[in-house]
Amino acid sequence: MKPLLAVRDLTTEFAMPGGLVARAVDGVSLDLYPGETLALVGESGSGKTTLALSLLRLIPEPPGRIDPAGRVELDGADILRWDAKALRRVRGGDLAMIFQEPGSSLNPVMTVGSQITETVRAHGQPDRRAARRRALELLADVGISDPDRRLGQYPHQLSGGMQQRVMIAMALAGNPKVLIADEPTTALDVTIQLQILDLLSDLQRRLGLAVLLITHDLGLAARVADRVAVMYAGRIAESAPAARLFDHPQHPYTEALLHAVPRIDRDVARLPVVPGQPPLATQWPTGCRFHPRCRHAWERCRGAEPSLLGTDQEHLARCWLVDEPARRAP
Amino acid sequence: MGLAAVGLLYLIALLAPVLAPYDPAAQLDLVAGRLLPASLAHPLGTDALSRDLLSRLLFGARLSLSIAALAVVVAVTVGTAVGLAAGLAGGVVDAALMRSVDAALAIPRVFLLIVILALWEHGGIAALVLVLGLTGWFGTSRLVRAEVQSLKQRDFVLAARALGLPAWRIALRHILPNATAPIIVSATLGVGNTILIEAALSFLGIGVRPPMPSWGNMIADGQAFLATAPWQAIVPGAAVVLTVMTFSVLGEALRETIDPRTR
Numbered sequence: 001m002k003p004l005l006a007v008r009d010l011t012t013e014f015a016m017p018g019g020l021v022a023r024a025v026d027g028v029s030l031d032l033y034p035g036e037t038l039a040l041v042g043e044s045g046s047g048k049t050t051l052a053l054s055l056l057r058l059i060p061e062p063p064g065r066i067d068p069a070g071r072v073e074l075d076g077a078d079i080l081r082w083d084a085k086a087l088r089r090v091r092g093g094d095l096a097m098i099f100q101e102p103g104s105s106l107n108p109v110m111t112v113g114s115q116i117t118e119t120v121r122a123h124g125q126p127d128r129r130a131a132r133r134r135a136l137e138l139l140a141d142v143g144i145s146d147p148d149r150r151l152g153q154y155p156h157q158l159s160g161g162m163q164q165r166v167m168i169a170m171a172l173a174g175n176p177k178v179l180i181a182d183e184p185t186t187a188l189d190v191t192i193q194l195q196i197l198d199l200l201s202d203l204q205r206r207l208g209l210a211v212l213l214i215t216h217d218l219g220l221a222a223r224v225a226d227r228v229a230v231m232y233a234g235r236i237a238e239s240a241p242a243a244r245l246f247d248h249p250q251h252p253y254t255e256a257l258l259h260a261v262p263r264i265d266r267d268v269a270r271l272p273v274v275p276g277q278p279p280l281a282t283q284w285p286t287g288c289r290f291h292p293r294c295r296h297a298w299e300r301c302r303g304a305e306p307s308l309l310g311t312d313q314e315h316l317a318r319c320w321l322v323d324e325p326a327r328r329a330p
Numbered sequence: 331m332g333l334a335a336v337g338l339l340y341l342i343a344l345l346a347p348v349l350a351p352y353d354p355a356a357q358l359d360l361v362a363g364r365l366l367p368a369s370l371a372h373p374l375g376t377d378a379l380s381r382d383l384l385s386r387l388l389f390g391a392r393l394s395l396s397i398a399a400l401a402v403v404v405a406v407t408v409g410t411a412v413g414l415a416a417g418l419a420g421g422v423v424d425a426a427l428m429r430s431v432d433a434a435l436a437i438p439r440v441f442l443l444i445v446i447l448a449l450w451e452h453g454g455i456a457a458l459v460l461v462l463g464l465t466g467w468f469g470t471s472r473l474v475r476a477e478v479q480s481l482k483q484r485d486f487v488l489a490a491r492a493l494g495l496p497a498w499r500i501a502l503r504h505i506l507p508n509a510t511a512p513i514i515v516s517a518t519l520g521v522g523n524t525i526l527i528e529a530a531l532s533f534l535g536i537g538v539r540p541p542m543p544s545w546g547n548m549i550a551d552g553q554a555f556l557a558t559a560p561w562q563a564i565v566p567g568a569a570v571v572l573t574v575m576t577f578s579v580l581g582e583a584l585r586e587t588i589d590p591r592t593r
Contacts, residue, residue: 097492174494
């Protein structure tokens with residue numbers, strides 16, 4: 001099967017004060033297939049959000065810069081080469097995105113209705129009344145009751161979960177093929193989180209969406225993802241089908257992350273953590289980027305960075321242990 | 331309350347022809363009716379040319395308030411356009427526009443006005459409005475630019491871009507409406523300030539020129555008689571002070587209610 005969205009060697013850098021360069025995303029390749037959910041997990045600062053914004057060319061340039069050697073192919077066409085007009089059509093068109101904070105992602109001085117119809121009209125439905133009808137349909141689609149009344153309300157009159165539903169409705173206005181969801185539930189209450197996740201899965205089934213779910217929450221990834229890619233220090237550390245990744249993690253970083261998830265059935269005095277600090281994007285460690293925090297690290301890890309290794313193409317890990325399993329520390 | 335007071339002021343100005351007992355330019359009785367004190371026939375007395383002071387004050391209000399309002403409309407329009415352009419474009423455009431504004435702000439406004447109006451002698455009221463407006467937008471442009479710069483970092487602007495909305499639409503429908511609160515506040519304070527400057531210019535004889543009554547030239551007319559008929563200068567002076575205060579009160583009240591940063 002051909003991927004719907006194919007990312008190849010995407011590198012995004014930021015020029016920092018003092019002449020430093022932060023390479024927030026460094027040579028990332030990803031495939032997203034039609035109808036699947038790919039979870040991109042990682043700590044704060046691992047480059048997840050920068051990657052998502054780079055896919056839509058929404059990085060402020062300057063100070064940001066996307067390396068022209070990278071490619072982001074949607075149905076085989078490289079959108080990094082497109083001009084501003086074509087980019088505008090693909091944003092909110094084939095490629096839609098929702099954000100972490102629904103409250104601040106909606107314009108406080110415009111009604112929900114005018115924000116949705118505006119998006120509908122920007123994507124090929126210029127007629128005002130037809131756009132309004134479509135807005136009502138979209139609100140009903142995302143499970144908002146009494147959509148007629150909601151259209152006339154301002155964002156602050158809605159609850160957080162309702163606001164995120166409105167954001168999703170807006171993202172759906174252009175009939176996207178790919179939905180990028182950047183921490184869509186992080187700002188919401190736990191019960192509302194589940195409702196939004198269920199809504200996303202439901203929409204995905206009904207509309208055949210491919211979803212790139214960006215999250216730091218492994219539990220959430222386990223719940224909805226078909227495949228998981230773990231990001232560390234601007235690179236993909238491990239990628240695998242969800243079940244395989246959670247049952248048999250190969251990269252010590254994935255292992256440490258899974259170990260750090262608090263479990264209700266284990267009584268511990270202290271929550272386990274991944275030792276050390278995440279590195280800075282201005283000075284990634286040489287060799288394997290995880291080696292300063294890795295309990296298995298040996299000379300080879302300090303000297304050279306592994307590529308994505310694996311016994312089969314489905315499960316890849318950027319770790320020398322794949323090569324030399326005997327080196328695994330007890 | 332400030333709003334009601336300003337509303338009342340404009341109502342009075344609008345109704346000046348109805349409220350004024352006499353024609354403000356009519357010289358009623360040059361022999362016996364000069365510099366009369368307040369009486370039933372002339373509630374505020376008459377001036378040195380035997381014109382009814384109340385009528386002149388009312389017509390003066392009409393002129394002063396409309397000149398100030400129109401000048402502020404010009405100033406806010408230009409200032410908003412420049413500030414929006416500078417804030418959105420950034421880089422060289424922003425630097426060029428803002429350094430020009432800095433340079434313009436370095437010239438004292440009243441001197442600038444005096445020079446322009448002295449050279450443009452026959453421009454009349456329209457010239458006065460235009461010149462007051464075009465020298466009054468610098469502050470607004472700075473304010474709008476700062477506001478736009480912070481607004482364009484906001485999540486909903488990023489979200490609007492991610493939804494593929496055109497840049498002009500984001501500028502006019504998402505950024506500008508969120509900046510209206512400080513613009514309205516500064517416009518209100520600007521009206522008071524402009525009334526003051528217009529009065530000063532008219533006092534100096536280069537703003538509203540006789541025989542048209544304006545508070546400024548009424549004060550100028552009255553200053554010769556400060557010892558004998560002090561109300562000649564005090565009445566229009568008090569009108570200026572009260573009006574400017576009203577606008578300040580309204581501006582502050584608006585700032586408190588609609589500008590979220592002061593909450």
